[in-house]
Amino acid sequence: MSKIDDSFSGTKDVAEALAFDEGALAAWMTENVDGFAGPLSVSQFKGGQSNPTYKLDTPSKSYVLRRKPPGKLLPSAHAVDREHRVMKALGEQGFPAPHMFGLCMDREIIGTEFYVMDFVEGRIFWNGLLPEVEKDERAAIYDASNATLAQLHGIDFEAAGLGDYGKPGNYFERQIGRWSKQYRAAETEAVSEMDKLIEWLPQAAPEQERTSVVHGDYRLDNMIFHPTEPRVIAVLDWELSTLGDPLADFTYQLMGWVMPPEVRGGFLGIDLDAHAIPSMQTYVEAYCARTNRDGIPELDFYFAYNIFRLASIVQGVYARALQGNASNAKAMELGKAVVPLAQGAWSFAKNAGA
Known part of the structure; x- marks a missing residue:
């Protein structure tokens, strides 16, 4: 789950391992980016994006460049062309996505595929x-935030040219299978709740009634808000986007209300009125009104699924970190989160009848 620095303008000098030929990039932008005029200055956003992200400054305008990391990668990983495609298509439908200036699939320019998009000034919470x-x-x-997600789920993905952006049906079946395999591949200890979830989730999934573009990581800190108005002006980080069940997307954000503060800043136990x-x-009712739903009766299943998915992602990060450095303190902390997440997911599964 990549992240841009909390100010979105916090940058540092480009790390040596992620440096590239800035002259070659400037030449490409001269040919491919309307209105581009150098000289070009390049810095790197702070934070641990899985796709390295750079700020490109010129005398008149700033841009953002996202690229695949250098080195050997899994064939489907870090698909910057998918990110570029979905944001470009959604922006053309009036959705708040950063404006795309160009995609380059020629690795000869800077060493990997990349795209250039608008630098959006605003607030990240x-x-x-x-x-x-x-x-x-x-x-x-x-x-x-609620209205923006409802807008995304209401977009006609066929009309937007995204009819083949993912498979249209059996979303939960495919996702549960995917995250079960990824968890098993990264497993470092037996967690009985994960075993039970892997068995129970596939046969408990509600029937998929609608298909939409789903963001896959929709939460407040993946949005840029207007500098002074309560308005979303850009949604970021589309690496997990596909076609799927919009309720999976909505209830992923809704997890914040049922998670404790120590887990991704959840609201559990907090006096929200204060x-x-x-x-x-209130949040559920607003989304249902915007998307013409009577309600979301299967919330316990959705929470079990989403927390299971999060546990699988965290286990994967933990396992990769252990391979790199077994004494990595942050990896050890991540590893400690898997069991409580699994237990939380299983408690929702039991509420749903497991």
């Missing part, structure tokens, strides 16, 4: 309680 925002604006920020943050019921 890292704390879901929004302490930096006046109380009377907080509900409006959450409502904008912080002027909408309740889960």
